[in-house]
Structure formats: C-alpha cells, structure tokens
Amino acid sequence: MLDQTTVTADGRTIGGVLMDMRGITLRFGGVEAIKDISFDIREGEIRAIIGPNGAGKSSMLNVISGFYHPQDGEVWFRGERRPAMKPYQVARLGIARTFQNIALFEGMTVLDNIMTGRLTQMKSGMLAQAIWRGKAEKEEVANREKVEQIIDFLEIQAIRKTPVGRLPYGLKKRVELARALAAEPKLLLLDEPMAGMNVEEKEDMSRFILDVNDEFGTTIALIEHDMGVVMDISDRVVVMDYGRKIGDGTPDEVRGNQEVIDAYLGVAHD
Amino acid sequence: MNAPATSGPASVPALLARNVAQHGSKPAYREKEFGIWQSWTWVQVAEQIDALAAGFLTLGADPGDHIAITGRNRPALYWAMVAAQKAGCVPVPLYADAAAEEIAYALDHCGARFVVAGDQEQVDKIADVRDQLSALDHVIYLDGRGLRKYDHSQMTSYADLQEAGRKADVMDEIAVRTDALGPDDKCVMLYTSGTTGRPKGVVLSNYNVIETSKNSAEFDDLRPGDEVLAYLPIAWVGDFIFSIGQAMWTGFCVNCPESADTMQTDLREIGPTYYFAPPRVFEQQLTNVMIRMEDAGRLKKWLFDRYMAVGRDIGPKLLDGEPVSVLDRFRYRMADWLVIGPLKNTLGLSRVRVGYTAGEAIGPEIFDFYRALGINLKQLYGQTEATVFITQQPDGEVRSDTVGVPSPGVELKIADSGEVFYRSPGVFVEYYKNADSTASTKDAEGWVATGDAGFIEDDTGHLRIIDRAKDVGKMASGALFAPKYVENKLKFYPDILEAVVFGADRDYCTAFINIDLTAVGNWAERNNIAYSSYQELSQHPRVLDTIQAHVAEVNKSVAADPMLAGCQVHRFLVLHKELDADDGEMTRTRKVRRRIVEEKFADLIAALYGEANEIYTETEVTYEDGRRGKITATLDLRDAQVAPAQRVAAE
Numbered sequence: 050m051l052d053q054t055t056v057t058a059d060g061r062t063i064g065g066v067l068m069d070m071r072g073i074t075l076r077f078g079g080v081e082a083i084k085d086i087s088f089d090i091r092e093g094e095i096r097a098i099i100g101p102n103g104a105g106k107s108s109m110l111n112v113i114s115g116f117y118h119p120q121d122g123e124v125w126f127r128g129e130r131r132p133a134m135k136p137y138q139v140a141r142l143g144i145a146r147t148f149q150n151i152a153l154f155e156g157m158t159v160l161d162n163i164m165t166g167r168l169t170q171m172k173s174g175m176l177a178q179a180i181w182r183g184k185a186e187k188e189e190v191a192n193r194e195k196v197e198q199i200i201d202f203l204e205i206q207a208i209r210k211t212p213v214g215r216l217p218y219g220l221k222k223r224v225e226l227a228r229a230l231a232a233e234p235k236l237l238l239l240d241e242p243m244a245g246m247n248v249e250e251k252e253d254m255s256r257f258i259l260d261v262n263d264e265f266g267t268t269i270a271l272i273e274h275d276m277g278v279v280m281d282i283s284d285r286v287v288v289m290d291y292g293r294k295i296g297d298g299t300p301d302e303v304r305g306n307q308e309v310i311d312a313y314l315g316v317a318h319d
Numbered sequence: 320m321n322a323p324a325t326s327g328p329a330s331v332p333a334l335l336a337r338n339v340a341q342h343g344s345k346p347a348y349r350e351k352e353f354g355i356w357q358s359w360t361w362v363q364v365a366e367q368i369d370a371l372a373a374g375f376l377t378l379g380a381d382p383g384d385h386i387a388i389t390g391r392n393r394p395a396l397y398w399a400m401v402a403a404q405k406a407g408c409v410p411v412p413l414y415a416d417a418a419a420e421e422i423a424y425a426l427d428h429c430g431a432r433f434v435v436a437g438d439q440e441q442v443d444k445i446a447d448v449r450d451q452l453s454a455l456d457h458v459i460y461l462d463g464r465g466l467r468k469y470d471h472s473q474m475t476s477y478a479d480l481q482e483a484g485r486k487a488d489v490m491d492e493i494a495v496r497t498d499a500l501g502p503d504d505k506c507v508m509l510y511t512s513g514t515t516g517r518p519k520g521v522v523l524s525n526y527n528v529i530e531t532s533k534n535s536a537e538f539d540d541l542r543p544g545d546e547v548l549a550y551l552p553i554a555w556v557g558d559f560i561f562s563i564g565q566a567m568w569t570g571f572c573v574n575c576p577e578s579a580d581t582m583q584t585d586l587r588e589i590g591p592t593y594y595f596a597p598p599r600v601f602e603q604q605l606t607n608v609m610i611r612m613e614d615a616g617r618l619k620k621w622l623f624d625r626y627m628a629v630g631r632d633i634g635p636k637l638l639d640g641e642p643v644s645v646l647d648r649f650r651y652r653m654a655d656w657l658v659i660g661p662l663k664n665t666l667g668l669s670r671v672r673v674g675y676t677a678g679e680a681i682g683p684e685i686f687d688f689y690r691a692l693g694i695n696l697k698q699l700y701g702q703t704e705a706t707v708f709i710t711q712q713p714d715g716e717v718r719s720d721t722v723g724v725p726s727p728g729v730e731l732k733i734a735d736s737g738e739v740f741y742r743s744p745g746v747f748v749e750y751y752k753n754a755d756s757t758a759s760t761k762d763a764e765g766w767v768a769t770g771d772a773g774f775i776e777d778d779t780g781h782l783r784i785i786d787r788a789k790d791v792g793k794m795a796s797g798a799l800f801a802p803k804y805v806e807n808k809l810k811f812y813p814d815i816l817e818a819v820v821f822g823a824d825r826d827y828c829t830a831f832i833n834i835d836l837t838a839v840g841n842w843a844e845r846n847n848i849a850y851s852s853y854q855e856l857s858q859h860p861r862v863l864d865t866i867q868a869h870v871a872e873v874n875k876s877v878a879a880d881p882m883l884a885g886c887q888v889h890r891f892l893v894l895h896k897e898l899d900a901d902d903g904e905m906t907r908t909r910k911v912r913r914r915i916v917e918e919k920f921a922d923l924i925a926a927l928y929g930e931a932n933e934i935y936t937e938t939e940v941t942y943e944d945g946r947r948g949k950i951t952a953t954l955d956l957r958d959a960q961v962a963p964a965q966r967v968a969a970e
C-alpha cells in the first residue's frame with residue numbers, strides 16, 4: 050500500500066517509499082538517544098520530526114544523514130539497504146542538509162558559499178580547476194548557472210556578492226538552504242530551519258520550503274520545534290519524546306494524539 | 320475632437336516597426352537575470368511582441384478590449400503593452416504593490432478581459448477578487464513559480480501563450496488591426512493615484528504619447544545609444560513615457576533591474592545616461608553618502624569636504640556653461656579625479672547626461688550636491704493628464720525653487736485664484752467612464768486645471784508652484800495658509816522624512832512629523848542612544864529636542880516671507896508610525912493624503928490644539944500581507960519657538 054502514489058489535496062504527487070528507517074536504536078555509551086524507532090519517508094513529501102528538547106530529533110537526523118551509525122536497525126534508501134557510510138558518500142547518494150547552528154564560510158561571499166554546494170557535481174581535478182581551461186571552465190559555467198537559478202529562486206540576488214558574515218541571521222539560514230539545494234538533492238534534511246526567527250522570517254522560510262518541494266519535487270525531512278509551522282507545511286509528522294516514537298501520522302492525527310499532547314503541554318498533576 | 324496627425328508614425332506599434340528597420344540589431348531592452356544582463360535587439364523584441372499579440376488573438380481578444388498589466392519592471396511586461404496595442408487592445412498598467420481591492424476597483428472599472436501578471440503575488444491578488452470581476456476572462460502570468468498547482472482553466476503562462484500565438488495563423492489579422500491604429504486611438508489608460516477619492520482612468524491617445532515623447536526627446540536631445548534604468552512603477556505615466564514613449568521614439572535602450580533590492584547595484588552596472596528619480600531617492604542617496612562619510616577616516620573625510628566645496632563652487636558653473644578660469648577648471652579636474660568621479664561612479668551616475676526629478680519639491684542643498692558632482696539634474700513639472708510634461712528646466716537655467724519653462728507645445732495660464740492651467744498636445748482624451756470629472760478638469764478649449772497654485776516669474780518666465788490649490792486656504796485671522804510650503808521646508812532636514820501641517824481656519828498652525836529612520840537611527844547609534852523600535856526612537860527626548868530646533872529654524876525662515884508668516888508651526892508632535900500607503904495615509908507615489916490623515920488622527924490634532932502635554936493614542940495599521948493590527952503610544956506634544964513676523968521696514 051505504501052508503494053502506490055497518492056495525490057495530495059493541493060495537487061502534489063507523493064510517490065513510494067524513499068527512505069525507510071527500521072528499528073533504529075542509537076546509543077551513546079549507556080544513554081539510549083533513540084529507542085527502536087521505525088518510520089518511512091515517501092518520495093515528494095514534506096516529513097517532519099518534532100518533539101520537545103532532548104527528544105532525539107537531531108540524533109535521528111544525523112542517522113538519516115549518515116553521520117551517526119545506529120547500533121541496531123537498518124536504514125533503507127531507494128529500496129536498498131544502506132551500509133554504514135561516510136557523510137560525503139551519503140551526500141553523493143543525493144542527501145543534503147542544513148544545520149541547526151549555521152555552518153557557512155563566514156568570510157566567503159554568498160555566491161561562493163552556494164558554489165561549494167556543487168562540489169559533488171564537479172568532476173574535474175584540482176589541477177584542471179587551477180588552470181581553468183576547456184572542460185573545467187565549462188563545468189564551472191554550468192554550475193554557476195545552476196547556482197544562479199537557486200539565487201533567483203530564493204530571492205537573494207541583492208546579497209550575491211556580500212560576505213556571509215555581514216548578513217543577518219534570517220538571510221544566513223536562507224543561504225544555507227541555497228547551498229543544500231545546490232547539490233540538487235533527492236532528499237533535503239533541514240535541522241530546525243526556523244529556529245530563532247521572527248514571525249515574518251518564519252513565514253518566508255515556510256514559503257520557500259513549500260516552493261522547493263513544489264518546484265523541484267524535492268523530498269524534505271525537517272526537524273522543528275515550532276509546532277504551528279510544522280503542522281501547516283508538512284504532510285506527515287513523526288513525534289519523538291525521550292528517544293521514543295510517540296506519534297506518527299498526518300498533522301491532524303498527531304494533533305489529536307493524547308500522548309503527544311501530554312508530551313508537549315505537560316500533564317496536569319492535580 | 321480630431322487630433323492633428325502626429326509628426327511621424329501614428330502609433331507605438333508603427334514606431335516599433337520603424338525602429339526594427341532603422342536600429343534592428345541594436346539592443347532595445349535589457350534585464351538582469353541569473354546574474355547576467357540579458358539583452359534583446361529591436362528585431363527580437365518585435366518577434367516577442369508579435370508572438371504575444373497573436374497569443375492575445377487566440378484567446379479571442381477584440382479591438383478595444385482592455386488588457387491590464389501588473390508586476391515589477393520587466394521587459395516582457397513592457398512588450399505586453401505594445402502587444403496589446405498590436406492586437407487593437409488598450410493596455411492598462413496597474414501598480415504592482417496595490418492592494419487586492421484597489422486592483423479589483425481598476426479591473427472592474429475598465430472591464431479588463433485579460434490580465435498579464437508578473438508573478439504569483441499578483442495572480443493571488445487577482446484570484447482573491449476574481450468573483451467580483453465578471454468581465455475577466457484569462458490571466459497570463461510571467462513567472463510561473465508557485466503556480467504549478469493552480470487551476471489553469473483560465474490561466475496561461477506568458478511563454479505558452481506566445482507559443483500558441485506563433486502556431487496560430489493570425490498575423491494578417493494583427494497587421495489589419497495594427498494598420499488601423501491612428502493618432503486618435505487610445506494608446507494607454509493609466510489610473511491616477513488620486514490623493515482624493517477613487518482613482519480615475521486617464522485615457523491617452525497615440526497622438527498624446529507620440530507628440531509628447533517627440534517634443535521632450537528633442538528638448539533634451541535624447542538619442543539612440545542613450546540608456547535608462549526602468550525601476551519606477553509601470554503604472555506611473557512617467558515610466559510609460561520613458562520606457563515606452565521616448566524609448567520607442569528615440570530608439571534608446573531600456574534596462575530593467577534584477578529585483579527591487581538590487582536597483583542600486585544594477586544602476587551602477589548600467590550607468591544610465593538619462594535618469595529620472597523622485598526627490599526622495601536623491602535625498603536617500605545623499606543621506607547614505609553623508610552617513611558613510613561620517614564613518615570614514617580623517618583623511619578621506621578631509622578630502623571629501625575640501626573637494627566637495629570645490630565642486631559646489633565650480634560644478635554648477637561648468638554645467639551652466641558660464642566662464643570658468645583655467646585655474647578653476649584645473650581645481651575641478653583635481654576634485655573630479657579624487658572625489659567626485661569615484662563618488663559618481665559609486666552612485667551609478669557617472670554617465671548621466673540628463674537627470675530629472677519631479678513630484679515633490681527638492682531641497683536646495685540636495686539639488687546643489689548633485690549639481691556639484693557635475694550631474695545635470697533638472698526639475699520638471701507634470702501630471703498624468705498632461706502625458707507628463709507641463710514645464711521643464713532647460714539646460715543652463717536650473718534652480719531648485721522653480722519647475723522650469725513650459726515644455727515645447729505647452730501653453731500656460733494662471734487663473735485669478737492662482738491655479739495653474741495648461742493646454743498642450745499631451746492633454747488627455749478623457750477620464751474613462753467619468754464624463755463629469757472630465758468636464759470639470761478640461762474645458763471646451765482644451766485648458767486643463769492642474770489643481771496646483773503657482774505663479775510665473777516675470778523676469779525668467781519660470782513657473783513656481785506654491786501648493787495644491789485646494790490645500791491653500793485661510794487661517795482664522797485671514798492670513799494665507801500654504802501647508803506644503805512649510806512641509807517642504809521641514810522635509811529638507813535629513814532627520815525629517817515627512818511632515819503634515821494643519822491650520823486652515825485655525826488660530827495657529829500645528830504639525831505632525833515623521834522622523835527618517837536611517838538618519839535618526841544612525842545619529843542615535845553615534846550618540847549611544849539605545850532604542851528598540853521606531854516608536855521608541857521617535858519619542859526619545861533628544862530626538863524631540865532636535866526636531867524642536869528644526870521647527871524653530873523653519874519658523875524663522877517662514878517668518879521672513881510676510882505673506883506666509885502666519886504659517887509658522889506653534890505646536891508639533893512626532894508620529895509613532897511612518898505614514899504608509901498600505902494604511903491609506905499616502906498614495907502609491909508617496910504623497911500624503913491630507914484628508915485621510917486628518918480623519919485618522921483627529922484625536923492627535925485635537926490634542927495639538929488643546930492644553931495637554933502628552934496624549935495616549937491607538938492606531939490601526941495594515942501589514943504588508945494585508946493583516947491588520949493595532950499600535951498604541953503616548954506621544955509628547957511640544958511647543959516650538961515662533962519668530963516675529965518681519966514687518967515692512969519701518970521708517
């Protein structure tokens with residue numbers, strides 16, 4: 050049933066399972082950060098992982114991105130079991146991410162930062178790049194074109210040549226998204242894309258996430274704190290608490306789940 | 320009334336055909352996209368326009384239909400205007416930042432069957448009001464981003480429509496419709512921003528547009544090879560004349576910026592030779608330069624001050640062609656090399672041959688600054704009903720306090736009431752579906768009331784504008800009340816962004832003041848004054864002190880004019896919010912809507928004429944996305960020093 054495609058109310062097509070997490074358990078020494086969690090991410094959907102602080106959301110994202118290797122459980126990607134990989138190998142599979150604490154090159158311009166996102170697409174060697182003739186030059190031009198499309202898409206033309214260090218927080222987040230998009234990922238992982246933003250910035254970011262999904266058909270998995278935003282933009286939500294999965298379903302299903310309500314709002318003690 | 324034949328091709332499409340023949344391979348339009356300037360030659364532009372015109376026909380456009388066009392400045396939208404004309408239709412450009420109900424009003428009023436919209440934002444606005452618009456048939460969008468999942472039964476992309484047009488066999492029909500266009504036919508309909516009441520649809524004929532474009536282009540010797548940057552709203556008559564009228568007449572190149580935010584960078588890259596900006600833009604630029612110079616090192620600051628003084632001294636003389644000694648020429652050359660040249664380059668004004676400003680009064684020091692840089696900045700006076708030009712300043716006769724001599728072909732007269740009337744080839748045909756207003760604005764002989772009060776200087780023949788005729792009034796004492804005159808003096812201070820003076824039928828004048836956040840914010844930073852919001856900064860005691868001093872200085876200068884001495888500002892307050900078009904307090908061209916401000920802030924005005932020293936107020940505001948909110952504030956009311964009126968020298 051999971052393999053059939055469905056069309057959402059707003060006309061997007063959601064395909065079969067892209068990524069399947071089966072019985073993931075992740076331990077740091079004696080601490081169990083993730084306890085036997087299974088869920089899947091389907092092609093073309095916006096999938097959110099939410100939960101209170103310390104629930105294990107970021108750990109889960111790091112498992113997906115291949116940065117952490119779970120002690121138990123299997124990660125299946127596009128119908129194949131993914132062996133333990135180095136992060137760059139995962140990136141080559143078509144998974145890109147942004148970070149909770151912005152990880153950009155502060156001294157480099159926005160354009161150069163986004164160009165680094167094209168690294169996985171570049172074939173010519175260091176020497177050829179240095180001489181910059183023929184194939185290397187052509188490759189650079191093609192990559193730049195792709196990057197310019199992303200700049201246009203995210204409406205950051207005005208800061209193209211600005212060093213990232215001079216930008217306000219909200220724009221840095223957008224540049225990070227741009228760099229992740231530059232890799233033309235199949236699966237885009239967003240680690241708290243709205244953290245620390247004001248209402249307007251959150252609205253902008255939500256719109257960009259929806260547009261990315263709509264325009265490029267990119268599958269998006271995001272972690273977020275802000276329940277309101279997540280419920281608005283995601284197709285399905287996994288809720289975690291203390292490393293366990295306590296809910297999984299559409300935003301409406303999750304909203305009505307008593308365990309989720311308790312985890313988020315606390316349980317009355319009287 | 321039959322208009323005489325135009326002095327050349329009879330319609331804009333005919334001009335286009337002429338340009339294709341004469342300048343075919345030269346660039347006609349450019350747009351920065353994906354970081355690169357893309358350009359289209361006249362031949363390519365004509366092909367694009369033909370394809371779209373054919374596309375309109377495939378949708379069933381009939382001659383005389385109105386086609387609304389809305390979005391930011393993009394070549395494709397300008398082509399849509401000409402394509403509409405080729406299809407025998409009338410283009411109706413609309414303001415891109417207009418709210419949905421404003422768009423709805425215009426679309427409903429003109430009964431537009433088609434809308435060419437720039438992007439999703441515009442499409443959404445139209446979708447919001449679509450059920451009120453029975454005439455609306457089809458929406459054509461340019462940038463399809465975010466629109467993929469919209470219902471496409473009555474929506475097509477610009478490129479798809481062109482493709483359909485290229486496949487259809489309708490070029491013969493288009494040729495018939497284009498050839499039928501004569502000087503009397505409608506060229507365009509533009510909605511006036513309207514400081515009062517509903518916007519009115521001003522109909523301009525081909526004769527109006529072509530004759531005015533020709534006259535004004537000849538006045539300033541505009542020629543092929545000139546470059547303009549199109550960045551002002553496409554619905555504004557000036558942009559239509561610069562980017563379509565004059566561009567088509569002279570065959571110069573129109574450049575469109577990448578986005579509104581990149582305008583300054585794009586300006587630098589293009590280096591326009593012909594440049595128009597409202598005073599506000601020049602003010603903003605000057606403020607930015609001054610702020611940056613405050614932060615510059617000692618040497619740079621010294622160089623700047625020293626050579627700007629040289630520039631102020633000699634620059635205007637050189638521009639006006641006055642005799643300048645060899646030594647002075649050398650000094651100016653030095654200044655140009657060290658300061659003026661690089662500064663002009665930074666501002667993107669290195670190549671400006673003809674620069675214009677209009678719309679509001681411009682402060683003398685702002686004017687002098689640009690003239691010192693050797694920029695031929697002039698003023699013009701115009702309105703939509705005149706197809707822009709009423710008066711303009713000839714080279715060599717440039718002053719900050721006049722608006723120039725009548726443009727070629729324009730006759731002026733001043734009524735007894737002081738109101739300025741004009742008659743010209745540019746005089747509009749009519750207000751669409753509004754015969755009453757047409758009749759009350761334009762008389763049988765073709766004289767049009769400007770609504771402005773002014774006079775013609777005897778010795779120079781230059782026109783001077785005092786104020787809007789209906790705003791000029793009397794105070795309780797019978798003294799003349801000309802609010803704009805005082806407001807302009809106030810606005811010349813960089814700290815003051817906007818001012819509104821009250822006093823008609825009152826004993827004394829009072830004022831609302833908006834601080835300029837850039838200038839005052841920078842000053843606050845420099846003086847270690849912390850603030851968390853515009854509102855807080857606006858009420859800071861030291862800010863109020865500064866403004867109080869400005870008002871006192873203005874009073875002194877107002878008192879120097881015996882006729883207007885009664886207009887001194889006795890009490891004022893600094894508003895807690897910026898006057899904003901979204902809240903209806905200003906027009907889209909950023910002119911204050913006096914009556915609405917009076918109604919909305921009636922409590923504040925009452926307080927200014929009362930005894931209290933502060934007032935608590937609640938104000939409703941509209942955010943950019945149309946939501947409403949409320950802000951509350953307690954405002955300080957302050958008295959300003961008033962100067963005694965200067966009497967005629969006693970014996």
